[in-house]
Amino acid sequence: MTMEAESDRVIDARGSYCPGPLMELIKAIKEEETGKIIEVWSSDESSAKDIPEWVKKAGHELIGVFKESDYWRIVVRKTK
Amino acid sequence: MKRIVILGGGVAGTLTANYLVPKIGEEIKKKEVEITLITERPYQIYEPGYLYLIFNRLGEDELKRDIKELLDPNVKLVTDRAIRIDTENQRVICENNDFDYDYLVIATGSRITPEEIPGLRDAGHWFYDMEGSVRLRSALANFRGGKIVVSVMGVPHKCPVAPIEVTFILHDFLKRRGVRDRSQIVYTYPINKIFIMDSVIEMIEPMFEEKGIESRTFFNPIEINPEEKKIITLEGETEDFDLLIAIPPHRGARVIEDSGLGDRGGWVPTDRYTLRVQGYENVYALGDATNLPVSKAGSVAHFQAEVVAENLAAEIEGIEPTAMFNGKAFCFIETGWEEATYIWFDYFTPPQPVMPSKFVHFVKIAYNKAYWLTARGLL
Numbered sequence: 317m318t319m320e321a322e323s324d325r326v327i328d329a330r331g332s333y334c335p336g337p338l339m340e341l342i343k344a345i346k347e348e349e350t351g352k353i354i355e356v357w358s359s360d361e362s363s364a365k366d367i368p369e370w371v372k373k374a375g376h377e378l379i380g381v382f383k384e385s386d387y388w389r390i391v392v393r394k395t396k
Numbered sequence: 397m398k399r400i401v402i403l404g405g406g407v408a409g410t411l412t413a414n415y416l417v418p419k420i421g422e423e424i425k426k427k428e429v430e431i432t433l434i435t436e437r438p439y440q441i442y443e444p445g446y447l448y449l450i451f452n453r454l455g456e457d458e459l460k461r462d463i464k465e466l467l468d469p470n471v472k473l474v475t476d477r478a479i480r481i482d483t484e485n486q487r488v489i490c491e492n493n494d495f496d497y498d499y500l501v502i503a504t505g506s507r508i509t510p511e512e513i514p515g516l517r518d519a520g521h522w523f524y525d526m527e528g529s530v531r532l533r534s535a536l537a538n539f540r541g542g543k544i545v546v547s548v549m550g551v552p553h554k555c556p557v558a559p560i561e562v563t564f565i566l567h568d569f570l571k572r573r574g575v576r577d578r579s580q581i582v583y584t585y586p587i588n589k590i591f592i593m594d595s596v597i598e599m600i601e602p603m604f605e606e607k608g609i610e611s612r613t614f615f616n617p618i619e620i621n622p623e624e625k626k627i628i629t630l631e632g633e634t635e636d637f638d639l640l641i642a643i644p645p646h647r648g649a650r651v652i653e654d655s656g657l658g659d660r661g662g663w664v665p666t667d668r669y670t671l672r673v674q675g676y677e678n679v680y681a682l683g684d685a686t687n688l689p690v691s692k693a694g695s696v697a698h699f700q701a702e703v704v705a706e707n708l709a710a711e712i713e714g715i716e717p718t719a720m721f722n723g724k725a726f727c728f729i730e731t732g733w734e735e736a737t738y739i740w741f742d743y744f745t746p747p748q749p750v751m752p753s754k755f756v757h758f759v760k761i762a763y764n765k766a767y768w769l770t771a772r773g774l775l
Contacts, residue, residue, distance in 0.1 A: 333689045335587040339551050340660070342586065342616050346630060369588055373614045374631045396632075 323355040330359040330387050337363040352394050359387040398429045401495050404503030405435025405463045408683025408697035414773030415705035417468040420712050424470050432472045442767050446523040450532045466771045481655040499678050504649035506684035512645045515620030520642040541578035542638030548585050549617050550645030554692045559643050561730040567607045568733035584615035599749045663687035669720040680704045695726040728760040
């Protein structure tokens with residue numbers, strides 16, 4: 317189930333398909349300050365794999381991927 | 397009298413008007429219905445033609461037609477700039493006049509926002525508007541070898557396959573100019589693969605390899621350094637270039653954002669089947685303006701215009717509107733100077749490209765002229 321990280325921004329990208337949720341996160345990472353926690357909600361299963369892969373490449377911190385009833389919560393901290 | 401206002405004079409707006417008139421000809425004649433199309437500029441541009449203009453295969457004048465030549469004479473054509481859509485009072489507020497509506501069709505398209513990437517306006521080129529395309533045409537004609545980067549700087553953008561097409565045509569163009577052997581072509585894409593559709597990737601990846609085209613993925617430019625001619629990415633990488641062909645970020649139209657009708661990207665939340673704007677019974681949206689997970693492409697606007705016209709005609713005649721958009725898209729993909737393939741797909745059918753051929757390319761070249769028949773609602 318969930319862990320209660322205090323997210324600074326929640327992006328509800330449910331209903332949007334790859335690469336929508338990832339591109340929404342990328343936009344948020346550009347806009348937010350270092351240290352902020354961003355949470356993406358996606359109903360597209362491929363986000364649960366693609367987003368962590370991008371987070372790793374871009375050097376941010378993946379706090380976790382959490383499966384909810386019919387969507388995934390991907391929680392990321394901007395580290396630089 | 398019922399007033400239908402169509403906002404936008406691109407493919408989506410013009411086709412909706414031209415498909416609608418014959419369906420409600422009697423009502424228009426009896427003055428029970430009036431159709432008004434509002435456009436910012438009095439001419440329409442065939443935007444897929446930019447891909448040919450930059451290689452000097454089509455000229456500016458070939459890509460332009462006066463909208464009054466294209467539009468059914470039963471449609472009232474207004475050239476004005478919409479400032480705000482007031483859905484509460486059912487009114488479109490323009491610079492010079494206001495227009496009340498009973499039914500509104502939002503066909504306001506998309507716009508490029510190169511200013512979102514600092515340095516891009518100074519050091520980059522693109523083929524997503526006339527001015528940029530004309531500038532790129534000169535840069536390509538004067539290119540004597542070096543490194544060209546084709547970089548997709550945001551998704552969604554108009555014509556998803558255009559970056560692939562420009563890359564392939566560029567390869568052949570440089571060969572024909574005798575400078576390919578002293579040139580490097582690099583293609584970049586924001587996600588972890590070189591395109592969004594796997595079947596297209598399967599086809600183009602080996603072709604990139606065979607033609608010596610390099611690619612970079614998870615590549616999201618945040619800044620261009622014009623002095624050093626370098627792209628800086630969010631992922632912490634840099635890529636230098638001699639010539640940068642960018643696919644700039646896109647947003648929905650300003651009037652949509654100013655009216656509070658768009659999502660974060662300025663795209664209008666639209667029902668994927670009925671094409672009604674979410675929350676409004678009497679407002680439809682189509683073409684690039686919507687938030688739908690379909691290509692921002694002329695063919696999509698064309699197929700959607702058929703649906704919107706049918707539904708509006710039904711509403712005028714007091715019948716329940718039942719036409720539904722099934723996500724249909726058709727895209728030619730140029731894979732070289734004289735070679736192309738195509739894909740079609742919808743919400744239920746994935747795309748499956750066919751083997752590239754000269755034949756498909758020549759069909760595309762013919763369609764570049766025949767489009768003006770489509771715009772008139774004839775093809």
